Amino acid sequence: MTALWQQPWFWPVLAVVVGLPVLLIVLTEVASTLQRRGNPGARVVRLIRTYVVPTAAVSVLVAQVTLAVDSRDFTWTKVATTAFGFLVIVALLNAVNLTLFTNAEKGSWRDRLPSIFVDIGRIVLIAIGLAVLFSTVWGTDVAGLFTALGVTSIVLGLALQGAIGSVVSGLLLLFEQPFRLGDWLDAGGVRGRVVQVNWRAVHIDTGNGIQITPNASLAGSSFTNLSRGDGSYTVTAPVAFTTDDPPAEVVALLQRVAAALPELWPGTTPVAVPLGGAAYEVSYEVRGPAQEGSSLATLRSWLWYAARRAGLGLDGDTTDAFVTPGRIEQAVAAVAPTLQVTADDVPALVPSVRLERYAAGEVVLPLGVVPEALRFVLSGAVALGVPQPGGVLLPVSRVEQGDFVGQTVLTREPTSTRAVAVSEVAVLVVPGDTLDALVRARPRLARELGEVIDRRRVAAREVVETSGGGTGSRGRLAG
Structure with a gap:
């Protein structure tokens, strides 16, 4: 009679009985330590501890049971092995995503890569991994499947080349990332703040609603990112006085009022110029296009009071019913x-x-x-x-x-x-x-x-x- 330890299933089962609890304890401690440090790698470790390791143990035990009863039906063994292989693929993809993108340095190509490209790459790798898994475990011929998919992709690409071309243009625009959420754009008469970016369109808050601009439209035309520059943004405001007001006094008033604006960019000086007749123009720098509206509102309000204190006719009005x-x-x-x-x-x-x-x-x-x-x-x-x-x-x-x-x-x-x-x-x-x-x-x-x-x-x-x-x-x- 063969000794117990000489049985072919003894050592694999012993490895599972002894090794599984030890490995689970170690992975639990590692996950807890990473979580306390705020490391995103804790999620990958928990995935391995909760799913990959127990599935591997089940696969080993099922395989040994099948061998012990000398069964020719290896279906349950293949099912367990397939589940284990799929979980390994998921764990590897999460580890790669953590290494390449989650911990990417700000401003690097990994940080600028749109999430849709990551999702597409993840789907492709899962498909390839499952094909290899089914071919290895079940002996499935996946070459024909890939051939059919390739032919189908060519047919769909030719039929939808216009729509797909727009999508690809948009995806390339997202990859370049000439703007981010919160940036201010001036594109084809549309001016506002970017509030949402997806694979199809950019949502721009114009102040009068949300303008939906397709990515392909932006990719095929020029636009101005008002938030990318030296940090300041130039605001220009046309104003009018009367032809009787001395231009020197008007220019001094405009510069003095604009210089006191709370939104004024530090270290800059407003400039006011006469345009002829009663027209003038004042320009000043603010901290960004988002402050243009508030600064103009403050400027116009303060000019009304300042002009009446100085006896100047803003917008041609020289009356002041308050002073009697x-x-x-x-x-x-x-x-x-x-x-x-x-x-x-x-x-x-x-x-x-x-x-x-x-x-x-x-x-x-x-x-x-x-x-x-x-x-x-x-x-x-x-x-x-x-x-x-x-x-x-x-x-x-x-x-x-x-x-x-x-x-x-x-x-x-x-x-x-x-x-x-x-x-x-x-x-x-x-x-x-x-x-x-x-x-x-x-x-x-x-x-x-x-x-x-x-x-x-x-x-x-x-x-x-x-x-x-x-x-x-x-x-x-x-x-």
Whole structure:
């Protein structure tokens, strides 16, 4: 009688009984370690542990059982072997995909390769792998099948060459990737942001809907990627004034307003030019085409207020129903207690003051300039802050109705904060000469203004020092 260990099935079965648990434990630990490290390879290891290894063990056991009963029917053995072979193919494809594409360096050809090419390649490799598997395990003749598929492909290609040509053109465009999601395109009169790209078409958000542009159309024509450049995007806005407005004043106004836009690209300077007659054009750089709309909206809003403050006729309109003698007199009467003037002094003060309005976000008074007037807030609110590198504004205080900004006009010192309109703001402007005359007749007014100057300077310094920038800003705020 043959010894147990000399049986042909003994060692394969022993290898399965002993090796399977050990291998499963090892693969489980490896998968857990990779998962804790955030490595995508954990998915491949789990696939091998859950499916490939157990299927291999089943294949070995089924084969040994078939041999033990001396059966000529190897169907179950072939089925188990086929399942194992298919899972091996899937695991290998996942490993290749992980190695080549999942961990691809940004900007490399592997990263730029469209996913549809990866999917097509995966299908082709699975088909080839299954053909080899069936030919090896089942002895199937797959040559005829490939021949039939080849002939069918040629017939379909000739019949659908127009449609297939468009698809291929689109796929080649995807492979080149002249644009990505979020880029702004200008293609054949269609201008907008790319929101979706697939194998057939590009979806462009034009602001008035989604424009579906076939990839073949883009591949067969020229287009402009507005997001690819030196990082900035030029916005050009035509504006009109009146022929009576001095061109030099209009150009200076346009450049000054555009230079204060929050979307302006750092280090750039707006340019405004007269085009003849009442037409002008202002150009400036923003951070990208996505900010064109918001910057133009802000520019047009601010120009309306700035033109009326400067007495210029934007769009040919020189009227301003807000500035009337009656409203000016009411504004002077409202601030008379602060200026320590009586009701009898109000009419004499009206001709020397003026009313101004500012849009939300406009700078009412810049940092580091000597104010030319004291501005009383009649409506709205003004935020005082200290600008920091990167465009950050450290808030200091808030000036509301009845309060004022520009108090250092009295001492001819630069401002220690920037005053920005929180909402639409109406102010009464008291020029420096008028304020000097009031102060000479009212020494207590000078002391009160001096106290406000000191209080706001200290508040600005404390805010800067608290934020960690006190050393570099101390000298500037001391003014």
